[in-house]
Amino acid sequence: MGSNRSNPRIVLARRPQGRPQPSDFTFLDDGALAPEDGQVVVVVDHLGIDAFIRTTLEEESFHQGAQIGGVIPALGVGQVVESRFDGLAVGDWVFGPLCSQTFATMPGFMMRRLDTSVVPPRAWLGALGLTTGLTAYVGLTEVGHVSAGQSVVVSAAAGAVGSVAGQIARLLGASPVIGIAGGPEKCHFLIDELGYDAAIDYRNDDMEARLRELLPDGVDVFFDNVGGDVLDAVLMNIHRGSRIVICGAISQYDDMKNVRGPRNYLKLAERQAVMEGFAVFHFEHAYAAAEAQLTQWLDHGDLVMPEHVETGIESFPRALDILMSGGHRGKLLVKVAH
Ligand SMILES: NC(=O)c1ccc[n+]([C@@H]2O[C@H](COP(=O)([O-])OP(=O)(O)OC[C@H]3O[C@@H](n4cnc5c(N)ncnc54)[C@H](OP(=O)(O)O)[C@@H]3O)[C@@H](O)[C@H]2O)c1
Known part of the structure; x- marks a missing residue:
């Protein structure tokens, strides 16, 4: 009625x-x-x-x-x-x-x-959203096991999940934190507004070469929102024990019947690295603590x-x-x- x-x-x-x-x-x-x-x-x-x-x-x-x-x-x-x-x-x-x-x-x-x-x-x-702040938090902590001093790379770094993920990685003590995004303006935004240490423009830069230059020893944790070419470029820059967190693969969502897997996945075997996917709703046990931490960071102005x-x-x-x-x-x- x-x-x-x-x-x-x-x-x-x-x-x-x-x-x-x-x-x-x-x-x-x-x-x-x-x-x-x-x-x-x-x-x-x-x-x-x-x-x-x-x-x-x-x-x-x-x-x-x-x-x-x-x-x-x-x-x-x-x-x-x-x-x-x-x-x-x-x-x-x-x-x-x-x-x-x-x-x-x-x-x-x-x-x-x-x-x-x-x-x-x-x-x-x-920032407190299930599909934004909580996703970034549980992906980095429960799946990526990010700890102080580790290098973290985030893709779609200027988007919702990526904006929060970069800041959380920094707040967890990761260094350097590197964002990948489309275009020079977004790359400036990553560094100037979100506190990323460096940015890579996937539309104009040679991603593999830039990653090698920024992280000669390879990346410790990659938080991936994009898949496709971006994931492949990072796979070429992993080291023994790197962790790759598959949060999403937005580059594939317009053609879900033909999702392209990573071409360079054999690097995982060569370098004894781990690639693990997650869906935020499998981490209900972690929501309350994540929300409390995110609220505190927001309240103190540490997180924007x-x-x-x-x-x-x-x-x-x-x-x-x-x-x-x-x-x-x-x-x-x-x-x-x-
Ligand atoms: N695992 C989970 O539980 C979970 C929960 C929530 C979200 N997610 C995932 O998190 C990711 C981000 O979602 P969101 O809602 O926060 O969206 P968002 O990051 O705010 O927006 C998507 C971004 O993706 C980038 N993009 C689009 N097509 C691309 C391509 N072909 N190559 C590279 N970058 C591309 C765009 O930025 P540029 O201008 O930089 O291209 C755009 O800003 C998605 O993969 C989503 O599925 C996963």
């Missing part, structure tokens, strides 16, 4: 072939659903534009996929405007899978109530989370294009509620 709230939203019109196009999405403005027992209605404040969203547009996807005619999966924060769930009241700030819409009518148990007294709600999409904000739910498809083409720095968000 509908309510009298209009609900501007973006739905999937057809599955993209390659890079998503505006015509793959449709803007609709129809009513929000009235809540049933156990449900809440949330007005969406911000949506996080995450790389995983691209993978949900496929027929088969690791994360729960988008349906043709349905809203697009996305994590968001918002405020409860109606509640038929005992654990949440009108006015509560929540985090959850709110999707590409203005009002989300969902079971209350799927929402996490937020304490917004120290950081603003959208911090749970960025640059943001790029697009406005209006109608900007959702454009925001996804910005994400895939790297037109943002830090966390990419869509501000939904006006």
Whole structure:
């Protein structure tokens, strides 16, 4: 049953072939659903534009996929405007899978109530976000086992996960911390704003040669968000015992049926190195400690989370294009509620 709230939203019109196009999405403005027992209605404040969203547009996807005619999966924060769930009241700030819409009518148990007294709600999409700050933290600590004095290389270093990963590596005492990103401006941004010790421009530099120059003994830990040519270049610069953390492979997400594996993987055998992938939701045991540490760093000004904000739910498809083409720095968000 509908309510009298209009609900501007973006739905999937057809599955993209390659890079998503505006015509793959449709803007609709129809009513929000009235809540049933156990449900809440949330007005969406911000949506996080995450790389995983691209993978949900496929027929088969690791994360729960988008349906043709349905809203697009996305994590968001918002405020409860109606509640038929005992654990949440009108006015509560929540985090959850709110999707590409203005009002989300969902079971209350799927929402996490937020304490917004120290950081603003959208911090749970960025520095404290499951798919951003927590991903960077558990990837570096639980999988990369980064320790003081080690060299760390991060790819997609100016994006959301990468921005936080570089700073966390530095805060853990890693040195040098080297970022790989696209274009000279982003490379300046890595050094000037995020505190990276050095930057490599994968679009213009000879990555292998630059890595050899910066790390003649090879990299200790590589936190990889990109895959493809970037991963191959780093594999040529590992040493005995290097750890390669596979966080993601965004260079492959526009063509998931033809994912290209690393050409240089035999370097792992030659150099007794380890490559290990992870998904953040396997590390629930580590969330509380990670969140406490990240909150402290944020509070003390040791950690910053640059943001790029697009406005209006109608900007959702454009925001996804910005994400895939790297037109943002830090966390990419869509501000939904006006
Ligand atoms: N394992 C987990 O649990 C987990 C959780 C969350 C996210 N992730 C992964 O983390 C990675 C980053 O995700 P995010 O949401 O934070 O996105 P993001 O880094 O904010 O945005 C993606 C970035 O990737 C770069 N990029 C795009 N295509 C590229 C290509 N062909 N070669 C090199 N760089 C390319 C772009 O930067 P440039 O301008 O530098 O090209 C862009 O800024 C993704 O791989 C994602 O799947 C994993």
